[in-house]
Amino acid sequence: MTTLEFSYSLNKASGSLKPFAMRLTRDADDANDLLQDTILKAFSNKEKFAEGTNLKAWLYTIMRNTFITNYQRAVRRGTFVDTTDNLHYINSGGQAIENGAFGAFALTDIQVAIDKLDDVYKTPFQMFFRGFKYHEIADELRIPIGTVKNRIHIARKLLKDALEVYMHKN
Known part of the structure; x- marks a missing residue:
């Protein structure tokens, strides 16, 4: 398969990848980034694609593995992403006070339910x-x-x- 044919097939198949990326990330910007990473990896590794096999399945696998790798990397890094509109958590300076009573009520309710x-x-x-x-x-x-x-x-x-x-x- 020539580079041009591969690019055409990749472009054609990428339309069905966007909803899958949305289901994985649940965020439009992250889904676009994941889609872009997937296309880039697929194009960079086009020689590994076996012609005559299912391109969509290959792309879904790349996307899923990329998502998992990125997620694991973020967890290892302990990254905290502030999704509040005014960046409340970033600007709070780490001065958070937690109410232990809520946790005690929850534990009591859990034990009662059990x-x-x-x-x-x-x-x-x-x-x-x-x-x-x-x-x-x-x-x-x-x-x-x-x-x-x-x-x-x-x-x-x-x-x-x-x-x-x-x-x-x-």
């Missing part, structure tokens, strides 16, 4: 929370692993419903 669960759901959930693996819980409780996963899932759903007051809505 205590209200039926033992069938509470026991596997607490074991999983303490670090037991699914198969260890299944062996200990003498139930199938699928049942363990189902009960933990139900416990999480019940707790989510019971603690809905703590859900942050944007």
Whole structure:
């Protein structure tokens, strides 16, 4: 495939990449940056593309891997991005005071919600929370692993419903 053909195919396929970038980043500017990085990497590595294979799949893979790499790099760096309109957090000078009472109320409410669960759901959930693996819980409780996963899932759903007051809505 010539450079011109590759460029044409890349340009044609890039239209379907923008919605995927938006789903990954949830921000228009970041999505545009991710799309640009993806196209640049694809063009720089065009010799690695096997002609006759799915170009879109190759581009989606590049985009996903680029997003993951960038995310991991940001986490390692401990980067804080202030998204407030007036850059409130950057200008706050690090003088933040936290109210520990809110955390104490939340912990109390969480424990109450867990205590209200039926033992069938509470026991596997607490074991999983303490670090037991699914198969260890299944062996200990003498139930199938699928049942363990189902009960933990139900416990999480019940707790989510019971603690809905703590859900942050944007």
